[in-house]
Amino acid sequence: MKKIFFSLVVIIFTSVSFHLNAQKIDNCDFFDSVVNNHNQIFESSCIPSTIEIVLKYCKVVDFDFYDLQNEWKNKTDGSFRDFDKKELYGVTFIHKFDLPRDANFPIDSLFQTIENELKSEKKVIISLPSNMGWHMFVIYKQTLDGEFVSYSKQWSHTLILRNTKEIVRKVNGTDIMTYRRK
Numbered sequence: 437m438k439k440i441f442f443s444l445v446v447i448i449f450t451s452v453s454f455h456l457n458a459q460k461i462d463n464c465d466f467f468d469s470v471v472n473n474h475n476q477i478f479e480s481s482c483i484p485s486t487i488e489i490v491l492k493y494c495k496v497v498d499f500d501f502y503d504l505q506n507e508w509k510n511k512t513d514g515s516f517r518d519f520d521k522k523e524l525y526g527v528t529f530i531h532k533f534d535l536p537r538d539a540n541f542p543i544d545s546l547f548q549t550i551e552n553e554l555k556s557e558k559k560v561i562i563s564l565p566s567n568m569g570w571h572m573f574v575i576y577k578q579t580l581d582g583e584f585v586s587y588s589k590q591w592s593h594t595l596i597l598r599n600t601k602e603i604v605r606k607v608n609g610t611d612i613m614t615y616r617r618k
Contacts, residue, residue: 466493467559467576473499476589480512481505485589486561486572487519487529490615493559493574496525516563516613526618529561533611541609547601553614554578561613562586564603575600 470492476485484504491497520531553560560575573586584600
């Protein structure tokens with residue numbers, strides 16, 4: 437009887453453990469497939485491109501959705517403000533930390549906000565310096581050592597940064613976009 441009970445506990449534990457691990461792998465694979473199947477289609481459409489990545493991650497639009505970039509095209513005077521408090525397909529985007537990038541920037545508060553969003557299984561859009569000025573990335577996860585991993589697209593090429601915090605510290609802060617679902 438004890439052997440049967442022990443075997444039953446082992447089977448249940450293994451089944452639950454496998455299911456939880458499969459869920460984590462599925463979420464990771466899904467985000468990877470969103471990013472890998474997405475493209476930035478205009479040179480200056482990185483802001484709407486990252487919004488589209490989040491909408492695809494939230495499963496509210498199809499993988500072939502590029503309406504925001506097609507509307508934006510090569511707009512060069514846009515910013516996160518264009519999407520602040522804007523609801524798209526049941527997802528409302530919020531612009532945060534629109535502050536001067538200087539020694540007074542609340543970097544610890546920014547990092548805590550990002551950590552809280554990631555713990556809520558959300559992604560965060562962030563503006564980071566690039567060769568051409570600034571480029572938008574989607575923060576995907578936090579590593580065990582506390583660093584943020586961020587993804588973006590440059591045409592069909594996937595960009596991955598594993599030192600997002602370090603970059604933000606060097607430029608004395610930056611702004612982000614978070615989102616809420618209905």
